[in-house]
Amino acid sequence: MKISIIPKHDYVYFAVVCWIVDFHLCFGEVFTAICKLRELPVKEQALIATFDRFLKDQKENYAIKELKEFVEKMREENKKVLYDSHYVENPINSFQLLYRIVHIWGEKLSQYLHYPTYNNKSLPYFMNSVFNNTQQMSSWPKQFDLRGASMALVRLRYIYNLDIEDIRHGRLPTSQTHGLTGIDLLTIGQTATEFDNQAEAIRWLTESIAVLSKDPQNNELVVRAYRSLADMFVKFNAPHLALDMMKTALHIDPNNSGVKRDMAIYNDVMTDYVKHLRPFLTILEINNLKRDAPIFTPNYAELCRGEIKTPEELSQLSCRFRKTQIPFIFAKEEEVNSDPAILVFHDVISDSEIVQLQKIAHASMRRSTVVERDRSLQETDVRISNNAWIYDSESVADKLSRRIEIITGLSALNRNYxxxxxxxxxxxxxxxxxYDPHFDSLAKDGQPKSEDEAYRNSGERTATWMFYLSDVLSGGATVFPKLKARVQVKKGSATFWFNTHRNGLPDMRTLHAGCPIxxxxxxxANKWLRSIGQTFRRPCALNPKL
Ligand SMILES: O=C(O)CCC(=O)C(=O)O
Ligand SMILES: [Fe+2]
Structure with a gap:
C-alpha cells in the first residue's frame, strides 16, 4: 500500500500547512484584497518549515540536495517579504510574490507529478501531497491571481500614464522597489493579449523583447513574445504585421517549427485578405479600437491622476461648519461639487471605530459583486475588491449610523424589514x-432590489454615505467624471451625495468610480440610505431638476 512508505510525522507537516494556510476563512482569489495578500508571506514561511522538517530526515542524494538549495533560495526571498508589513501594498512587489508562489513553487511542487515511482519514494509522495494540498486550498494563489496581478500593472500603467521603463525599473510615483525581469514583462504582456487591451499588449510584449533580447540564452522566450505579438496582430486584422514578427522570430531561431507553421498560416491569411480586398489595420488603428470600454469614460483617467476643475471653478466651492441635529455639534463639511452637491465630512470616524469595523469584517470578506441589469449579482472585472456586511446589531455600527443621521438629517435606521x-x-x-464608473442607484424601472430579502422593499438608494477607513499612498481617489469632481481618500473622512432627484429617479450626473490603487x-465603508425612510426628511417633488 502506497501509504505505508510515508513516515507517520509527514502527515503532521501537511496538517500544519493546511491549518496555517487556511487559517482565515478566505474564499476564491487572493489578488482581489490586500488583506488577503498580506497573509501570503506567512503562508510561504509555513510551507518552507514543512519542507525543512521533511528534508531533515532525508538521506542526502542529488534530488534532495537540489531541493535543499531550492528551499534555501525561497527562504532568502521569503525573508525579504516577511517582516515588511507594507510590502504587498506595492503592486510590483505583489506581482513578484504571486509569480514566485504560483510559478516557481508551483513548478517545483509539480515536478514529480509524472514520476510517482522515483527511487526515493517518500520524495515524490511528499511533493505530490503538498502540491495537492496547496491546489485544494482556496487561499493559496493560483494562475488567476497572477493574471489579476498582471492586469493590475497594465491598468495602473495606462490610467496613471506611467512610463513602462519606470515600472520596469521598479519606480512608482511614491516608491522605488526592485525591477521586473524580462519574464515578468512577458507574463504581463501575454496576459494583456487575453483581454481587450491591444495597445497595452503591444507595449508590454515589445518591452519584454527589448529586455530578453539582451541575453541570447533567452532566445526561446523572445520567440515566444514575437509569436504572442503576431497572434494578436492576426486577431486584429493585421496579418502583414504578424508576418513581420514571424520573420524576425525565424531570424532568431531558424529551425523553430512552430514559427514556420505560424508563418505558413499567416501567409494564407494574407493571401485571403488580398484576394477579398479586406483592409489591413495599422498599429495605430489597432490601438484605437475598443474606445467604448468603461476606462474610456470621458474625464475618468484624468480625474484619477488629479484635480481637473479650473482654479475659478474650485474657488466657487466652500468649506463650513455645518449645523447638525444636535445643537452645538457641528460637522466639518467640504464641498467638492455644488450642483449636485458632493460633500466631504472630515473627522467623522475615529481610528478605534475603524479598527473595530475591520475586525468584524475580517472573518466574512468575500469577493465584491455588482448588481447587473438582470438584477443578478456578479463577480466582475469592473470591481476588484472584497467586502463584508456589518449590521447595526454591532454597537460600533449602531453608533456610526446615529452619527450619519445627526449630520445628514436622513434616517439610517437598519432593521430586518x-x-x-x-x-x-x-x-x-x-x-x-x-470600481469602474457606475451608479449606486439600484433600478431605473421602479423595481429596486438588492442582495438581501430584508431590504428589498425599501426603495431606491436615495443617498450614499461612504466612510474612508484608510489613507492610500497613491491613487484610489473617488471621482465623478460627469462633474469633474474628485475626492481624495483620507482616513476618518466620509463622502456624501444623493443618487436620486427628489422625484425618485436616478440622478445620472452621479456617475462615479473608485480609481485604481x-x-x-x-x-x-458604504452606507446606502433607502428612500422608504426619507419620505418626511427629504420631501419629494415633481420637478425633475430638483
Ligand atoms: O471606493 C470608492 O472610492 C468608491 C466606491 C463606490 O463607489 C462603491 O462602493 O459603490
Ligand atoms: Fe458607488
Missing amino acids: DTHAEPYQVVNYGLGGM LEGDKWV
Whole structure:
C-alpha cells in the first residue's frame, strides 16, 4: 500500500500547512484584497518549515540536495517579504510574490507529478501531497491571481500614464522597489493579449523583447513574445504585421517549427485578405479600437491622476461648519461639487471605530459583486475588491449610523424589514483595485432590489454615505467624471451625495468610480440610505431638476 512508505510525522507537516494556510476563512482569489495578500508571506514561511522538517530526515542524494538549495533560495526571498508589513501594498512587489508562489513553487511542487515511482519514494509522495494540498486550498494563489496581478500593472500603467521603463525599473510615483525581469514583462504582456487591451499588449510584449533580447540564452522566450505579438496582430486584422514578427522570430531561431507553421498560416491569411480586398489595420488603428470600454469614460483617467476643475471653478466651492441635529455639534463639511452637491465630512470616524469595523469584517470578506441589469449579482472585472456586511446589531455600527443621521438629517435606521438603510458594506480593495464608473442607484424601472430579502422593499438608494477607513499612498481617489469632481481618500473622512432627484429617479450626473490603487491599502465603508425612510426628511417633488 502506497501509504505505508510515508513516515507517520509527514502527515503532521501537511496538517500544519493546511491549518496555517487556511487559517482565515478566505474564499476564491487572493489578488482581489490586500488583506488577503498580506497573509501570503506567512503562508510561504509555513510551507518552507514543512519542507525543512521533511528534508531533515532525508538521506542526502542529488534530488534532495537540489531541493535543499531550492528551499534555501525561497527562504532568502521569503525573508525579504516577511517582516515588511507594507510590502504587498506595492503592486510590483505583489506581482513578484504571486509569480514566485504560483510559478516557481508551483513548478517545483509539480515536478514529480509524472514520476510517482522515483527511487526515493517518500520524495515524490511528499511533493505530490503538498502540491495537492496547496491546489485544494482556496487561499493559496493560483494562475488567476497572477493574471489579476498582471492586469493590475497594465491598468495602473495606462490610467496613471506611467512610463513602462519606470515600472520596469521598479519606480512608482511614491516608491522605488526592485525591477521586473524580462519574464515578468512577458507574463504581463501575454496576459494583456487575453483581454481587450491591444495597445497595452503591444507595449508590454515589445518591452519584454527589448529586455530578453539582451541575453541570447533567452532566445526561446523572445520567440515566444514575437509569436504572442503576431497572434494578436492576426486577431486584429493585421496579418502583414504578424508576418513581420514571424520573420524576425525565424531570424532568431531558424529551425523553430512552430514559427514556420505560424508563418505558413499567416501567409494564407494574407493571401485571403488580398484576394477579398479586406483592409489591413495599422498599429495605430489597432490601438484605437475598443474606445467604448468603461476606462474610456470621458474625464475618468484624468480625474484619477488629479484635480481637473479650473482654479475659478474650485474657488466657487466652500468649506463650513455645518449645523447638525444636535445643537452645538457641528460637522466639518467640504464641498467638492455644488450642483449636485458632493460633500466631504472630515473627522467623522475615529481610528478605534475603524479598527473595530475591520475586525468584524475580517472573518466574512468575500469577493465584491455588482448588481447587473438582470438584477443578478456578479463577480466582475469592473470591481476588484472584497467586502463584508456589518449590521447595526454591532454597537460600533449602531453608533456610526446615529452619527450619519445627526449630520445628514436622513434616517439610517437598519432593521430586518422595511429597512431605511442597508448594513455597512466594508470594502477592502485588491491589487490595482478599483470600481469602474457606475451608479449606486439600484433600478431605473421602479423595481429596486438588492442582495438581501430584508431590504428589498425599501426603495431606491436615495443617498450614499461612504466612510474612508484608510489613507492610500497613491491613487484610489473617488471621482465623478460627469462633474469633474474628485475626492481624495483620507482616513476618518466620509463622502456624501444623493443618487436620486427628489422625484425618485436616478440622478445620472452621479456617475462615479473608485480609481485604481497605485500603492497602498484602501478600505471604505458604504452606507446606502433607502428612500422608504426619507419620505418626511427629504420631501419629494415633481420637478425633475430638483
Ligand atoms: O471606493 C470608492 O472610492 C468608491 C466606491 C463606490 O463607489 C462603491 O462602493 O459603490
Ligand atoms: Fe458607488
